[in-house]
Amino acid sequence: MxxxxxxxxxxxxxxxxxxxxxxxxxxxxxxxxxxxxxxxxxxxxxxxxxxxxxxxxxxxxxxxxxxxDQYVEESVRQQSSKLGQAQETSIQLTGVDSAFNLNDSTGIAPNLDKLFT
Structure with a gap:
């Protein structure tokens, strides 16, 4: 049985x-x-x-x-994080670039020239 x-x-x-x-x-x-x-x-x-x-x-x-593949998944997560950081840095530096614009009459160089003349 x-x-x-x-x-x-x-x-x-x-x-x-x-x-x-x-x-x-x-x-x-x-x-x-x-x-x-x-x-x-x-x-x-x-x-x-x-x-x-x-x-x-x-x-x-x-x-x-x-x-x-866990290695590939982790690599994608890390690269996505780095991309996000780089994009945010680019956005922040765009504002700084406009303040220090050397090719325009509104940038910091012409204004410093006006200050000392």
Missing amino acids: SNLFSSLRATATALDALQRSAAASENNVTNASTPGYARQRIQLKSLEFNSAGGLTGGVSAGGLISSR
Whole structure:
């Protein structure tokens, strides 16, 4: 009787693994055109087979694995941060540049000349 229950348990874990794999595939198809989405898959693990010990083997579902590269993701975050800092610096320096405009009669150089003449 225990072999029957072991077989049923192995079948149940295999069906669970199949269901989770199908759900991950469905999620991949649904989000295929979503910007920034990375494909996911279920890691399948083999179960030990030992007929004397009552282990029927089979397959079980492991964790969800994303196809994203963590190094690349972190690099993109860092570069986006640097871009934001550079853009803000450019905005701030544009105001300073207009105050020190050397090619115009309203800049600091002509006004200093007027002050000392």
